[in-house]
Amino acid sequence: MTNSSEKIILHDNVTVGDAGRLRFAGVDTAALAKKYGTPLYLVDADRIRCRIALYQTEMKAAFGGQSRPVYAGKAFCVKAIYRIMAECGASVDLVSPGELFTAKEAGFPLERAFFHGNNKTDADIALALDSGVGCFVCDSREELIALDRLAGERGIRQTILLRVTPGIDPHTFAAVTTGKVDSKFGSPIATGAALDLTKLALQLPHIELVGFHCHIGSQIFDVSPFADAADVMLRFIASVRDETGFVASVLNLGGGFGVRYTESDPAFDYAAAIRSLADAVRRDASANGLPMPTVLMEPGRSIVADAGMTLYTVGTVKEIPGFRTYVSVDGGMPDNPRYALYRSVYTVVNATHADRAPDRAVTVAGRCCESGDLVAEGARVATPERGDLLAVLVTGAYNYSMASNYNRIPRPPVVFLSNGKDELVVRRESYEDLVRNDL
Numbered sequence: 001m002t003n004s005s006e007k008i009i010l011h012d013n014v015t016v017g018d019a020g021r022l023r024f025a026g027v028d029t030a031a032l033a034k035k036y037g038t039p040l041y042l043v044d045a046d047r048i049r050c051r052i053a054l055y056q057t058e059m060k061a062a063f064g065g066q067s068r069p070v071y072a073g074k075a076f077c078v079k080a081i082y083r084i085m086a087e088c089g090a091s092v093d094l095v096s097p098g099e100l101f102t103a104k105e106a107g108f109p110l111e112r113a114f115f116h117g118n119n120k121t122d123a124d125i126a127l128a129l130d131s132g133v134g135c136f137v138c139d140s141r142e143e144l145i146a147l148d149r150l151a152g153e154r155g156i157r158q159t160i161l162l163r164v165t166p167g168i169d170p171h172t173f174a175a176v177t178t179g180k181v182d183s184k185f186g187s188p189i190a191t192g193a194a195l196d197l198t199k200l201a202l203q204l205p206h207i208e209l210v211g212f213h214c215h216i217g218s219q220i221f222d223v224s225p226f227a228d229a230a231d232v233m234l235r236f237i238a239s240v241r242d243e244t245g246f247v248a249s250v251l252n253l254g255g256g257f258g259v260r261y262t263e264s265d266p267a268f269d270y271a272a273a274i275r276s277l278a279d280a281v282r283r284d285a286s287a288n289g290l291p292m293p294t295v296l297m298e299p300g301r302s303i304v305a306d307a308g309m310t311l312y313t314v315g316t317v318k319e320i321p322g323f324r325t326y327v328s329v330d331g332g333m334p335d336n337p338r339y340a341l342y343r344s345v346y347t348v349v350n351a352t353h354a355d356r357a358p359d360r361a362v363t364v365a366g367r368c369c370e371s372g373d374l375v376a377e378g379a380r381v382a383t384p385e386r387g388d389l390l391a392v393l394v395t396g397a398y399n400y401s402m403a404s405n406y407n408r409i410p411r412p413p414v415v416f417l418s419n420g421k422d423e424l425v426v427r428r429e430s431y432e433d434l435v436r437n438d439l
């Protein structure tokens with residue numbers, strides 16, 4: 001939908017249109033702001049469909065068989081996303097009963113769902129069993145025992161993967177690094193705990209172990225930590241075979257491919273990364289005398305991040321000479337807590353004057369009663385003034401899904417864009433919504 005003569009900003013779905021106004025997925029952002037108000041989450045639904053299709057095509061070609069992506073819904077979880085995943089024939093990851101409920105309400109076929117979580121309660125397990133979730137990703141001894149009992153009560157033999165930690169540190173920010181030995185997720189291979197749990201899973205009558213899962217981290221631009229993880233995992237699969245005779249047929253390598261948030265991030269070639277990872281897995285499988293497993297990957301961020309944009313309206317512009325310029329917008333940490341949590345860097349554009357040079361370094365602040373309520377620091381934008389629209393790019397992942405009502409600020413609506421048309425998929429929260437559970 002993008003006119004090829006338009007100037008692109010960071011990603012090809014972000015362009016400069018008429019009168020210098022920013023366009024997203026071929027649609028004028030000023031018109032969208034006028035129709036839906038701000039703050040506003042915009043989602044390029046066609047971009048999501050393309051990314052899922054890319055993973056599906058490339059994984060099938062590179063790894064073969066039933067190898068496929070499993071969309072990690074925690075990145076962006078609304079009913080409309082599950083309708084897209086259902087339509088694309090994709091599989092999904094669910095990490096909580098709330099995500100499970102959302103997928104179910106959207107009519108997503110739950111036999112294509114994987115149920116994660118390092119602390120599933122008996123109620124969570126029962127809900128997932130009764131909803132027909134296809135595969136559990138089991139995390140602990142307690143869970144295996146509880147699942148075996150609850151599946152047995154229902155006369156079910158539940159398919160599972162066992163989550164293990166390969167001990168790989170992908171050298172990213174510690175808070176998004178989960179595959180190391182010291183982790184609340186999974187069981188370490190290095191300590192022997194993973195093998196012990198495998199033996200237990202193989203003994204339990206109402207559990208059908210089919211393979212192993214690992215997830216090493218997020219926002220990773222390098223294939224080598226994934227190849228290292230695959231190497232450790234295939235050796236582990238071989239040692240399980242040697243000890244027990246069980247040959248795992250499924251290897252889930254988790255999510256984590258990086259996304260371009262700013263000009264200084266590389267443009268990542270997902271297809272090339274998948275092919276090079278497949279070469280590594282094939283080599284490791286053959287070195288260990290194993291058949292090529294069905295390989296699953298769990299992309300979240302790389303499916304939805306650059307499909308998203310947040311629009312705000314500028315309120316105050318406060319220059320503190322010798323220090324900085326604060327540009328306050330009508331949203332902030334309640335709709336995007338990632339700067340406050342991780343110091344995540346974003347590209348910010350004056351959407352009203354996207355044709356002007358980004359001449360000013362500003363701090364984008366929200367309107368919470370909290371000095372840490374910032375969306376960006378040192379962002380270069382064309383000098384904004386009250387009433388201008390400010391766009392924060394690449395907010396499709398971990399923004400809406402992490403949003404809160406801090407300071408009793410209602411969550412913004414979500415509008416999907418497809419083929420140049422806009423569709424409201426989550427309405428703006430009202431003040432009545434904010435007090436709906438208050439007695």
Ligand SMILES: *Cc1c(COP(=O)(O)O)cnc(C)c1O
Nearest residue numbers: 072215218255256298299300301
């Ligand atoms: C968060 C997570 C993902 C998704 O990671 P991305 O970096 O968003 O691709 C996948 N699998 C598991 C187990 C996760 O915890």
